[in-house]
Amino acid sequence: MQTHQYDVVIVGAGGAGMRAALESSKEARTAVISKLYPTRSHTGAAQGGMAAALANVEDDNWEWHTFDTVKGGDYLVDQDAAEILAREAIESVLDLERMGLPFNRTPEGKIDQRRFGGHTRDHGQSAVRRACYAADRTGHMILQTLYQNCVKQDVEFFNEFYVLDLITDHDLTTEEIAAGEEVNATGVVAYDLATGEIHVFQAKAIIFATGGAGKIFKTTSNAHTLTGDGMALAYRRGLPLEDMEFFQFHPTGLAGLGILLSEAARGEGGILRNSEGERFMERYAPTIKDLAPRDIVARSMANEVREGRGAGPNKDYVLLDLTHLEPAHIDAKLPDITEFARTYLGIEPYTEPVPVYPTAHYAMGGVPTNVKGEVLRDGVNVVKGLYAAGEVACVSVHGSNRLGTNSLLDINVFGKRSGRAAAEYAKTASFHELPDDPTVRVVAQLDEMRNRPEGERVADIRKALQDTMDLNAQVFRTGDSLNEALSDIRELQKRYRNASVQDKGKLFNTDLLEAIELGFLLDIAEVTVVAAINRKESRGGHYREDYPNRDDAHYMLHTMAYRRPPEASDQAEGHIEGYFDHVEEFDGYKVVLGSKPVIQTRYEPMERKY
Amino acid sequence: MTATLEAAAPSPAGEIPSFTVTMRIRRFNPEVSDEPTWEDFTVEAHGTDRVLDALHKIKWDMDGSLTFRRSCAHGVCGSDAMRINGRNRLACKTLLKDVNPDKPITVEPIKGLPVVKDLVVDMEPFFASYREIMPFLITTGNEPSKERYQSPEDRARFDDTTKCILCAACTSSCPVFWTDGQYFGPAAIVNAHRFIFDSRDEGGSQRLEILNDKEGVWRCRTTFNCTEACPRGIEVTKAIQEVKRAMITRAF
Numbered sequence: 001m002q003t004h005q006y007d008v009v010i011v012g013a014g015g016a017g018m019r020a021a022l023e024s025s026k027e028a029r030t031a032v033i034s035k036l037y038p039t040r041s042h043t044g045a046a047q048g049g050m051a052a053a054l055a056n057v058e059d060d061n062w063e064w065h066t067f068d069t070v071k072g073g074d075y076l077v078d079q080d081a082a083e084i085l086a087r088e089a090i091e092s093v094l095d096l097e098r099m100g101l102p103f104n105r106t107p108e109g110k111i112d113q114r115r116f117g118g119h120t121r122d123h124g125q126s127a128v129r130r131a132c133y134a135a136d137r138t139g140h141m142i143l144q145t146l147y148q149n150c151v152k153q154d155v156e157f158f159n160e161f162y163v164l165d166l167i168t169d170h171d172l173t174t175e176e177i178a179a180g181e182e183v184n185a186t187g188v189v190a191y192d193l194a195t196g197e198i199h200v201f202q203a204k205a206i207i208f209a210t211g212g213a214g215k216i217f218k219t220t221s222n223a224h225t226l227t228g229d230g231m232a233l234a235y236r237r238g239l240p241l242e243d244m245e246f247f248q249f250h251p252t253g254l255a256g257l258g259i260l261l262s263e264a265a266r267g268e269g270g271i272l273r274n275s276e277g278e279r280f281m282e283r284y285a286p287t288i289k290d291l292a293p294r295d296i297v298a299r300s301m302a303n304e305v306r307e308g309r310g311a312g313p314n315k316d317y318v319l320l321d322l323t324h325l326e327p328a329h330i331d332a333k334l335p336d337i338t339e340f341a342r343t344y345l346g347i348e349p350y351t352e353p354v355p356v357y358p359t360a361h362y363a364m365g366g367v368p369t370n371v372k373g374e375v376l377r378d379g380v381n382v383v384k385g386l387y388a389a390g391e392v393a394c395v396s397v398h399g400s401n402r403l404g405t406n407s408l409l410d411i412n413v414f415g416k417r418s419g420r421a422a423a424e425y426a427k428t429a430s431f432h433e434l435p436d437d438p439t440v441r442v443v444a445q446l447d448e449m450r451n452r453p454e455g456e457r458v459a460d461i462r463k464a465l466q467d468t469m470d471l472n473a474q475v476f477r478t479g480d481s482l483n484e485a486l487s488d489i490r491e492l493q494k495r496y497r498n499a500s501v502q503d504k505g506k507l508f509n510t511d512l513l514e515a516i517e518l519g520f521l522l523d524i525a526e527v528t529v530v531a532a533i534n535r536k537e538s539r540g541g542h543y544r545e546d547y548p549n550r551d552d553a554h555y556m557l558h559t560m561a562y563r564r565p566p567e568a569s570d571q572a573e574g575h576i577e578g579y580f581d582h583v584e585e586f587d588g589y590k591v592v593l594g595s596k597p598v599i600q601t602r603y604e605p606m607e608r609k610y
Numbered sequence: 611m612t613a614t615l616e617a618a619a620p621s622p623a624g625e626i627p628s629f630t631v632t633m634r635i636r637r638f639n640p641e642v643s644d645e646p647t648w649e650d651f652t653v654e655a656h657g658t659d660r661v662l663d664a665l666h667k668i669k670w671d672m673d674g675s676l677t678f679r680r681s682c683a684h685g686v687c688g689s690d691a692m693r694i695n696g697r698n699r700l701a702c703k704t705l706l707k708d709v710n711p712d713k714p715i716t717v718e719p720i721k722g723l724p725v726v727k728d729l730v731v732d733m734e735p736f737f738a739s740y741r742e743i744m745p746f747l748i749t750t751g752n753e754p755s756k757e758r759y760q761s762p763e764d765r766a767r768f769d770d771t772t773k774c775i776l777c778a779a780c781t782s783s784c785p786v787f788w789t790d791g792q793y794f795g796p797a798a799i800v801n802a803h804r805f806i807f808d809s810r811d812e813g814g815s816q817r818l819e820i821l822n823d824k825e826g827v828w829r830c831r832t833t834f835n836c837t838e839a840c841p842r843g844i845e846v847t848k849a850i851q852e853v854k855r856a857m858i859t860r861a862f
Contacts, residue, residue, distance in 0.1 A: 037733065039776050040679075040687040097757040100747030102765060102772050102808070109759030134772070140686060141772060152746040194726065223681040259684045340684060343703060344658065459670030502674030505641045508727040511674035 006031040007426035009203035014041030016390025017209035018146035019415030027423035046139025047262035049131030050408035052089035056110045062086040072118040073399020074540035075605040081395045092412040101145040115267040118293035118403040131405040165189040172238025185386035186432040196506030204429040205422035212391040216525040217360035218466035221260035230392040232520035240560040242394040243365035245531035251297040253359025255317035263404040266290040274309035285610040295401040298358040302475045319353035366394040373418025379574020379596040387418040400540025455500030557595040632714040662701040678729040688777030693718040698779040698839040720782035743802040748813025764809035771804040773842040780836035796836035803849040
């Protein structure tokens with residue numbers, strides 16, 4: 001075992017992690033621990049753009065952007081956070097340009113902007129050009145630019161290190177914390193993939209920037225490595241997860257594969273058609289049609305298929321039509337995604353429409369934080385020295401449905417904020433003592449998995465999980481389908497205890513790590529489904545066919561889910577009595593649901609029409 | 611009812627029937643033996659399966675110890691460059707049907723970097739070369755209060771080399787790099803090109819000086835392996851030529 005000491009430790013080297021590192025490493029001794037080489041992170045797969053009301057090509061302002069974000073999130077957005085997101089967007093884009101990001105340019109040489117779903121002028125009047133972009137590889141350029149600047153600033157990385165535990169000075173799963181008492185994050189435990197060695201990182205401040213959990217689903221745009229690690233680690237240590245029932249299904253995944261085709265395709269004029277060639281979005285969103293927010297478009301597509309107007313031999317997808325666009329325009333603005341259609345489906349987008357279907361894309365929920373990035377341990381109090389940013393976190397700027405281009409924005413705005421806040425905190429804070437053996441849980445977990453001589457294959461359990469999530473917890477959900485998923489997950493949790501790996505070695509044991517990741521996936525799928533069962537309304541990305549309307553009277557609240565031992569309390573600070581008083585018992589633990597108010601500033605909830 | 615893609619798996623290109631394919635994989639595990647070996651696996655593949663799908667089938671259903679890197683699985687993260695039938699490619703972007711599945715398909719680690727285990731190589735030397743060419747925008751004077759302006763033509767000048775995903779397919783296909791690991795290699799030069807030809811950058815002469823070194827661009831023998839290997843379609847050799855020309859024409 002090796003021990004390290006840093007003022008700030010950042011877990012994850014995608015956009016949020018590296019943006020935080022660029023701030024904190026200027027002020028404090030910082031290490032970035034990442035399970036991938038930084039340039040492999042999934043920020044690099046983001047395509048379409050990053051929203052900011054620069055008004056470079058037409059009239060725009062951050063207040064309209066705030067409104068669109070709040071409305072897009074079906075009013076479950078914390079409006080103070082959305083305002084920060086929209087205001088600081090402008091400086092965030094300019095930061096990236098000054099760092100060297102090669103944005104596409106207007107004829108005058110300014111950063112060019114294009115249309116994207118749900119972004120409108122003057123509170124929904126018409127679509128507005130707000131997305132700053134670099135062809136259809138904006139995420140790639142952000143990831144590269146941030147890494148380049150980390151090289152410039154000599155940021156210290158621990159690559160291919162898996163963080164497998166978070167250490168705090170109180171056990172939040174069991175202890176009742178007295179009013180006014182501090183809870184501190186003190187370090188993390190990591191596994192070095194190359195050697196199999198355990199490393200302990202003691203830190204004054206820790207930032208989680210571990211990304212999403214799309215691999216709980218079968219059809220997903222997410223990387224194999226997006227297994228909800230950071231969310232699951234926080235959750236297992238007794239921290240709540242917020243709004244996990246809200247998962248975004250991106251309308252245009254390549255049919256059957258889930259590979260993302262950017263919304264920019266529609267921003268540049270692409271049209272969705274059903275088997276009859278009808279532009280069906282005209283019926284569902286008469287004003288902005290194909291550029292309605294993702295939840296609405298995904299549901300409309302699934303509905304077309306369900307009602308028999310799907311295309312293809314099995315009538316199970318719809319078509320993204322780019323054939324009316326000039327090939328030169330497609331090559332200039334959408335080169336990568338058209339290449340995906342050619343490579344993976346053998347479709348030529350110049351002349352043929354591309355088969356598409358919704359694909360699991362983005363977790364709106366995650367580890368709850370305030371606007372400084374500090375992680376909440378209940379509805380009110382923070383964990384001192386613990387921060388989160390990016391998809392792992394829930395601020396909540398996305399509410400129940402994120403707008404396209406707001407996630408590249410989120411990682412930059414809240415990555416920067418959390419990096420600054422963590423470094424600031426580390427300047428005055430001191431190290432807290434670690435337990436005598438901080439690695440005990442991780443070592444036991446790894447040994448148990450590695451030493452189990454025979455058992456079920458990890459891949460079989462994972463496949464069963466992904467199948468049930470796609471079947472029962474996707475675009476359309478009902479109480480029955482969700483209960484089916486939950487009962488499957490209970491069974492799979494049991495089977496997981498009997499899973500074994502074949503690679504028993506120490507060096508570069510990816511078999512072992514996939515097994516550990518499956519444990520994270522099961523826990524995240526479980527809490528997602530429990531929260532979805534409890535929310536008996538339809539809002540944003542969570543659509544309950546048995547409760548098809550939004551129910552503000554009862555559900556205008558954030559879900560806060562806690563995992564605790566059976567004997568622990570069913571209450572949490574800051575909880576509001578009501579429909580969120582639910583406890584789900586499992587074998588050896590329980591999931592306790594609580595709630596947290598939604599912060600409203602300027603905008604009264606209205607019916608959501610586009 | 612819930613919409614699902616269960617039945618959509620064959621996809622529109624699914625007319626290509628399923629087939630059986632032999633994957634001949636270069637195995638190496640230093641915990642077991644110092645010698646690498648070849649091992650054959652036979653897998654059932656669907657028409658549009660990629661090499662990565664076949665590797666996953668082996669790892670998930672047959673031999674969990676098979677070791678390789680992968681992440682995004684659609685050609686943008688750069689994790690899974692490997693030597694497939696003797697040519698560097700991304701496993702996630704190579705369809706089995708396109709690499710003659712009637713014969714065994716050979717899969718080896720990329721060449722010129724130390725092999726860690728099976729298809730995994732040590733990427734550190736590769737990233738060290740990248741870091742040496744100062745892969746970041748260098749400017750002098752005060753930062754502008756808004757964005758720097760750049761014409762679409764100036765932006766287009768270096769567009770091709772911004773596509774690089776640092777997968778190392780080019781560098782590890784270069785015969786010069788195989789025999790001399792000190793050579794910067796195509797990927798580092800591509801990333802230097804991306805800044806040397808960026809109108810906003812003022813560090814071109816420093817980079818050219820670094821690449822004028824004996825392990826720099828002059829080692830390039832214009833074999834075009836790198837251009838053929840690039841999964842992003844970057845004209846790598848052309849970029850190297852442009853850097854060479856800049857060295858001759860720009861005084862630094």
